[in-house]
Amino acid sequence: MKNNEYDVIIVGGGITGAGTARDCAMRGLRVLLVERYDIATGATGRNHGLLHSGARYAVTDQESANECIRENMILRRIASHCVDETDGFFITLPEDDLNYQTKFFESCLSAGIHAEIMDPKEALRMEPSINPDIIGAVKVPDGSVDPFRLCAANMLDAKLHGAQVLLYSEVTGFIKDGDRIVGIKTFNHQTHKTGEYYANITVNAAGIWGHHIAELAGVNIDMVPAKGALLIFAHRVNGIVINRCRKPSNADILVPGDTVCIIGTTSTKIPFDKCDTVTVTPDEVNLLIEEGAKLAPALASTRILRAFAGVRPLVAADSNDSRNISRGIVCLDHEKREGLKGFISITGGKLTTYRLMAEMATDLVCEKLSVNKPCETANAPLPGSDGKSFREVAQKIWDNPTTGQKAAAGRLGTGVTNIPAASSLDQSLICECEQVSVGEINSAIERWDVNGLRDLRRRTRVGMGPCQGELCSCRAAGLLAKAHGCTDRARADLQRFMTERWKGMYPIGWGDALREAEYTQWIYKHVLGV
């Protein structure tokens, strides 16, 4: 067996790819995952971070709703350090139809979602940021999930089970043997080298970019790119998820996530060639603020940190395919569908149901490889999760944890013990907003395939706070330069990073965001001389 031969190759380093790699590796397969950039750079890292209870789909799609609630409960167990069990409210405003609430409530119950109709006053007491004009509120087991953390933990566990991960490696073509895909050709964006890798099965888990991957393989998935824009506010306005109790529409979900909260989304169809360069327009920003303020009036006067957009991988109805078991999740066996052997696509779905998607894809892979091992991902906790809150984790390790240690325990769960902390030098803070220490950054560089500042941000929250990298990015660039032994690369990386931060700031570039931007520009231009 050559070192470029595997049982299965997974294309895509989002949550679906990472979850599938983990599942395949846990079933004993030799796995290679290739991702053209970094983990969670597509839709995985560009959404609310809502751990759906399924309530949102209860009225329109009972099956999806039921999938959500089952997976929701599983993730609370296996990914405790990625999940914040906040609960959620579906609120009815005076302009909404209160009859919808009844229908909504009944649909939740029939989908197996534990919903509870609340006295609006009680709901306001529990979550004071809610619009005080509400006429109805239903409590559901929504939550908040950190997609970067979840993706990284799946990737790490896949590697711990023997999987190989190639980041910054784009699939440029497939190697075919007659009617069978037997391998992939890649181009590495950092080394600029090409590669060839072989496997019996290739799983296309590339999200919206899966459309293009399928084309390269010679088959067609009829995907519809739908852009969704979101805004990040600088602190947690709400502690409980707030949804609007009406048919899903624009800007009707406000999710608290780590130190911030996120309002979204919009939904606009866009052409495929715009998927890599989505930007947020002023109209979208205005709409998000106006609609968001109806959920929580404080949003009208809360500092906004950034605007961002993602592209949902929606699939047009594929009625010919019996494998299309759910309108949410789409798992395509291209052998049955088009006669192309060795190629599977897994797409659609939600962040919340990624594990189920991975299980479905892996079941199909195993069936084709005649491997008879059951899926264990629903029971085996991810690295860092032991079902306990970050308080309990921190309290167990340290007698009197520092603020930085508490924050790190929140990010890494029990994995926080991997951070070197022997010396006071390691505890020094690089990112003061999010409390990220030298030790945590060095450990991320070592353990989590960090190529640059943007990768580091996804794994540690460096640069995600109110200063948007003004203070911490130079310090972190210094550590990266040391780790990679190249300051030219680190300097270029720093420039890219600040440009990326700015891309999310200028759509909301007024008030405090503009003050921060002016200050940052001053420092970089006049003080540091970048």
Added chain:
Amino acid sequence: MRFDTVIIGGGLAGLTAGISLQEAGRKVAIVSAGQNAMHFFSGNFEDAGPVRDRVAALFAAAGVRTNATDGLQLMAMGKFKNVSLTLEDVTVFPDEHIAEKVLLVNFAGYHDFFGTFIAETLENLGISCRIRFVRLAEMESLRTSPSEMRSVNIARMMDEYWEKVVTDIRVLHKDEDLILLPQVFGLKDAAVLDKIRKALPARVAFVGTMPPSVPGIRTQMLLKHRFEVLGGTFLMGDEVTSAALHEGIISSITTRNLDTVRLFADHFIIATGGFFSKGLVSTPTQVYEPLIGLDMDYSEDRNAWYNEEFFESQPYMNFGVKTDAELHPFKDGEPIRNMYAIGSILGNTRKEDFGTAAGLAIRTAFAAADAIKGGNV
């Protein structure tokens, strides 16, 4: 309370104008809403050009020494920048070949000084550069707090322990002809810089760090001290809430702290800074000057405020209050004849006449002070 001139804003522009007027025997009050951009000063008076000697003299009287030399400044991330006037902390090099061999010394665990970047620039120029770290026992207590290895905290210790650092560097030094150190010396008194230069066996140059800027803070303190010694009144931490404007003349201003005790003056200077300092305020729909509602020079189309590339010059930085040739700002199309707008509140609106950044601050400060001393209104 009555003054000859009231200056709103106590940064580089406001203090320079204030000192210049106090030196001429005028009674001046400065109202300063907190500290200011001097705390992020690189030490380089960009665009000072025509007022170079005047700045040097005014600062020297305040105990701030400057270098009025054309040359290059080695920046914090290893690039070179042209300078013609700098604080004494900045070593001015005639060209990029700053030495044959360099010893770069940093403090262990200090991440706000970018030695590796500087070293690589120098190596690319054929200058060998050795990086070494010093770790003083006295500094260990700083590390108890994970956010205290910062410029000011180190500088405060160095005022006391600089000799120990010198001792360590003498051990580290081999045959280098230049020693590079972070700008974390001389928070209270720049004399430490000279002492270090004298005590080390090679030339010494200090290179900038992440803010706060130690030379900037010292300069701010010395300028404020000078202003007060000259008899000036410095109202720190107060904010102007309104101005009495009638027929193009401001008679008094009201502040948050003094409320009913208004400040009357013959002349007013507005030196409240740019966006960071809240001299200019932006909302989703407009940019305005918040104290008086001065007329603005800016684009109403928010799409035209930004350049997508972070490191390109940003259109919003050009925005500022409108002024006439004498720096009188306008209100509703009419100039305010006894008020002058100076410094960053002008954005780049007067770039051709007064330059940008620190140069803009001091050149407009002198222009306003001269006009007031000339007695025109």
Added chain:
Amino acid sequence: MKPQEHTASAHNFEECMKCTICTAYCPVVPVNPRYPGPKQAGPDGERLRLKDPYFFNQALKYCLNCKRCEVVCPSGVNVADIIQSARIKYGKEQPKLRDWMLANTDFMGHLARPFAPIVNGVTGLGVTKTVLDATLAIDKHRTFPKYSYKSFEGWLKRRSKEQAKFEKQVAYYHGCYVNYNNPQLGRDFVKVMNALGYGVQLLDHEKCCGVALIANGMSQKATKNAVHNVKALQKAVDAGLKVLTTSSTCTMTIREEYPGLLQVDNSGVRDSILLATRFIWQLLESGQAQLKFKKDYHARIAYHIPCHLEKLGWGIFSTELLKMIPGVEFTLLDSNCCGISGTYGFKKENYEASQAIGKPLFDQIKSVNPDFVACDCETCKWQLEMSTDYAVKHPITILAEALEY
């Protein structure tokens, strides 16, 4: 209001630009590395605490509440208020007996005053100091403020008829210090006001402003005092009186901390509570009254501005008044916290930090070598008199001494 025309957050914590200026000027940071500094304890910490109260850090108790962070902040963030509010909201520690004693200035004063000669004798004894140090952790280096045998309130009540004869009247919020420790300052105040043609009356029973209660984690009691005081002040204000004070800290507490920290509405009285120096300066400046000074008065005075007076922004009234006195050679000392910060410096664990904070000020006073130091704050006075060889006088006392008659 259109959305996002302005942003608002509790004590403006979101306007923080992370510039770190507050930390550069914090007097505690250089001397106590266990304190995370105002930026981290304040706006940075607030975001984390809003995520989860578990992020509350006990080290916030090291904040002096000197407000210097707020004075220097270029963004208008009420940093100290954020920190003190967090202590009130999240702090769980019960105050120790020692803190309780130090905080309850009026209760202690009330108890001690009748026995003043004994108490002063006992607290002045080396052996007592050692016992206090060991049992209550009140640092043995400290000289306990002397308690006066006769309270100021009693003194003024006995003169109420004579004061009522003045056509123009002011009310006086004297504070615990004047009442129990330094009634002479109150008498000086009455002397100056009488010279200006004003009679002085007491409020209808004032209570301690509560500043020491807040600092020692007893905000509920402080709130009770605040509610009581606002009522008493309102009565005076309704009677058309201005309420004058001689303590800059009490004034700052009543004007700023009542609404800002304790959520006690003082809007009906706030503008009528004035430091005596401000009121007097305005009278003299506007020509409504004159003071006659001794012809042979001469004093070299170095003025120290207390932190809370700097926060109020009213130091200028004290300095302008002192400069008006003929024969005064005036030096303005650089603004620097003296380190005592009310009860903070009395605690054994803070003693060293307290002295280190004040050192630059002590050094400057020595180099200026004045006849005495002027300062509007009673606790600064204790600290400076203990730490230097110079007497410290309140500007009102200096005025009284310089008056001719």
